[in-house]
Amino acid sequence: MEYTPRTAFGRPASAVQTTQVAAPPRGLALDKWELLDTLTEARAAFGLTHRDLNVLRALIGFHAGREISADGAAPVVFASNRALCERLNGMPCSTMRRHLARLVEAGIVSRRDSPNGKRYARRAGGIVIRAFGFDLTPMLVLAPHIAEAAHRAREAAEALACLRETVSLMRRDLEALATGLRGADRERAELMLDEVRKLLRRRADAEALGAAREAMADLLPCGDPCEETPASTEEMSTSARRIEQHHQRSKKETSDEKRRTHREPVPRSAQRGERSAVEGAVRSDPEPCAGGTVGRQRPGQAEPKLSDLSALCTEARSFYPDGTRSWPDVSRTAEALAPMIGIQRDVLDEARAVMGRRHAEASVLCILQRHASIRNPGGYLRRLVSQARAGEYALSDLLRATRRAVPEPIVS
Structure with a gap:
């Protein structure tokens, strides 16, 4: 029977956490890096700083595997202080130990001290059967609270x-x-304007901004400005010879589009041949496609094949060699690579909601494969989402365009 000590080595009993860590549900397994990202958003609720989280990142980096699981042996990290300091780019040992103590006080990790206070693991047949060090189980237990605190932090920031x-x-x-x-x-208005300018130059809190809003509301005229009728409309700020307004087209017409607007319609087969002739050019608009989510797909549209996607998107394998063996691997790979190529998390979430998870994640891998010819990957994916909403998106078209962009191997 394994015994859990109630005191810490070399520390008084008052220095040990009084709250006992509950056992996590059996079968629970969470991605440690996603959990760390969520904790980063919720750090204020746990009283943690960025440096505390950097030490935690180095600590969980020594944990084997990507997931922290409640099954099997406890997820205990037994790296030495020297190894942790080296992982933290030479942080002083005293500073590192102070941040570790803050993590323990916040209940993010717990200590599992050996009889002599050293950190080590006992193995049998190459398998760790018992380890002494820092236990990561509290992160699993606090995962729901961390997610809730992160949600509140996002709402407050918004x-x-x-x-x-x-x-x-x-x-x-x-x-x-x-x-x-x-x-x-x-x-009074000039004094208020001067104070508000200074306020907006720094990171003011909600209380200061609310006070400034109330103060300016007393100086501004009441009523809806849309209800006011101008006294005179004879004098205008613009004329036929001088246009002060800013005009900008959100979509630039290519030479092919200009020619298509001034000629008779051509068969679809001819359009496809014409489109393939300019496929390698650098363009900011994606190809017209159809279907993305259930209810928006064309008849006969099937789910993407994992084998075809893995063979086509070789750039993703250069980052994660084992990242396309299953659809969960594709999901994690797309989520990790999307920020690297300029696709924000909210854009990826919107694409998953509109196009479906597999179609959206496969589109991200295709965009990575054609990254050299796409100037704005985030805008490209937004365009695909817009096409999916209009029922004009098909992953098969994007896969064909990606296949044409892959250079053929040289045969000697």
């Missing part, structure tokens, strides 16, 4: 960003209307 935008818009309106004020009102 609310703060909206409040900051509101204050900035009110400052702009007050600055434009201050010229029409007179006397004490104008002096």
